[in-house]
Amino acid sequence: MRVLVTGGAGYIGSHAVRELINSGHHVTVLDNLSKGHEEAVDPRATLLVGSTTNHELIIQRLHAHQIEAVMHFAADIEVGESVLDPYKYYANNFSNTLKLLHTMVIAGVKKIVFSSTAAVYGNPERTPIEEDQRRNPINPYGRSKMMTEMAIEDFCHAYGIGYTILRYFNVAGASPDASIGEDHKPESHLIPRILHAVRDGGEVRLFGTDYDTSDGTCIRDYVHVVDLARAHILALEKMEEGKGNIYNIGSEKGFSVREVIAACEKVVGNRINVIEEKRRPGDPAVLVASSKKIRKDLNWEPIYPRIETLVQHAWRWHSNHPSGYAGPLDLQLSTFQTS
Numbered sequence: 001m002r003v004l005v006t007g008g009a010g011y012i013g014s015h016a017v018r019e020l021i022n023s024g025h026h027v028t029v030l031d032n033l034s035k036g037h038e039e040a041v042d043p044r045a046t047l048l049v050g051s052t053t054n055h056e057l058i059i060q061r062l063h064a065h066q067i068e069a070v071m072h073f074a075a076d077i078e079v080g081e082s083v084l085d086p087y088k089y090y091a092n093n094f095s096n097t098l099k100l101l102h103t104m105v106i107a108g109v110k111k112i113v114f115s116s117t118a119a120v121y122g123n124p125e126r127t128p129i130e131e132d133q134r135r136n137p138i139n140p141y142g143r144s145k146m147m148t149e150m151a152i153e154d155f156c157h158a159y160g161i162g163y164t165i166l167r168y169f170n171v172a173g174a175s176p177d178a179s180i181g182e183d184h185k186p187e188s189h190l191i192p193r194i195l196h197a198v199r200d201g202g203e204v205r206l207f208g209t210d211y212d213t214s215d216g217t218c219i220r221d222y223v224h225v226v227d228l229a230r231a232h233i234l235a236l237e238k239m240e241e242g243k244g245n246i247y248n249i250g251s252e253k254g255f256s257v258r259e260v261i262a263a264c265e266k267v268v269g270n271r272i273n274v275i276e277e278k279r280r281p282g283d284p285a286v287l288v289a290s291s292k293k294i295r296k297d298l299n300w301e302p303i304y305p306r307i308e309t310l311v312q313h314a315w316r317w318h319s320n321h322p323s324g325y326a327g328p329l330d331l332q333l334s335t336f337q338t339s
């Protein structure tokens with residue numbers, strides 16, 4: 001299939017691009033490089049440096065590359081920033097996706113895989129969280145994703161767009177060959193923060209040790225980025241125009257913050273300096289996905305379910321790329337103006 005991948009220079013998108021190409025698909029990446037990295041983009045893909053807001057040119061490229069489906073990763077992803085600057089999140093995550101969906105309708109592209117998040121559930125009513133739990137996000141990031149989910153559902157109903165919404169829980173790890181990995185600036189995710197602290201001799205702040213969990217720290221569900229990327233390919237290949245599905249992607253097994261720290265210590269062979277702090281407001285004690293539905297419908301099984309493997313692959317990436325990606329390369333790219 002010929003696929004447009006928005007945000008394909010980012011962490012998860014770049015892994016999906018590689019898996020798509022390895023599975024025989026043709027990929028065009030659209031990324032404005034606001035957070036992405038040119039070096040992360042598989043050289044077998046065509047990279048268009050531009051924004052999802054650039055309506056006319058996207059329509060032109062959808063036609064020119066005979067695109068049949070869109071994988072939409074492009075978004076801003078910082079929950080804290082979304083509270084301080086909600087306009088940025090509603091504009092980029094919701095409004096720009098609405099424009100992209102309209103572009104797809106005009107160009108006759110009728111399939112989309114959308115990156116959503118556990119944040120649409122807010123404080124869950126039950127765990128493991130099943131897909132039919134009420135959406136009740138508690139911050140603008142989660143709300144921007146919920147609003148986008150709703151728009152996609154309406155576009156399916158009205159214009160026959162087929163969709164798969166994948167709600168990710170905690171994504172971690174890197175390509176096992178350490179050639180691509182996680183390089184967010186700023187980095188807010190637990191595993192890379194711990195590994196940065198090990199590398200730089202710093203400390204890790206642990207928020208809340210009095211939760212009602214086995215060791216008092218929060219429990220989260222981790223999925224390896226390559227397993228997540230594989231889920232996108234399965235979703236794409238099974239999708240039908242005019243029909244939609246929503247799946248959680250987690251491993252169904254939660255790990256506490258202390259367990260994650262212990263796994264990191266084991267992999268790097270060093271003690272980690274931990275500073276215990278009070279709870280942060282808005283952090284639920286347990287966020288664990290039920291992934292029964294995706295296992296049953298799409299036959300998805302994680303290849304890397306062990307937390308140690310996630311950490312090992314992440315550590316290999318961080319050790320080989322101590323400053324992340326080197327920075328913009330002077331590549332000859334197929335470039336168009338952003339609006």
Ligand SMILES: NC(=O)c1ccc[n+]([C@@H]2O[C@H](COP(=O)([O-])OP(=O)(O)OC[C@H]3O[C@@H](n4cnc5c(N)ncnc54)[C@H](O)[C@@H]3O)[C@@H](O)[C@H]2O)c1
Nearest residue numbers: 007010011012031032033034035036051052074075115171
């Ligand atoms: N990382 C996680 O743990 C996690 C968890 C849940 C959901 N998600 C979702 O997964 C998706 C990818 O996350 P990520 O961690 O790879 O983030 P990322 O920041 O690494 O990648 C996002 C990419 O989108 C690009 N981008 C942003 N706005 C754009 C626009 N308007 N036009 C073109 N390109 C644009 C950025 O340059 C970047 O390359 C996001 O939609 C995010 O909300 C991520």
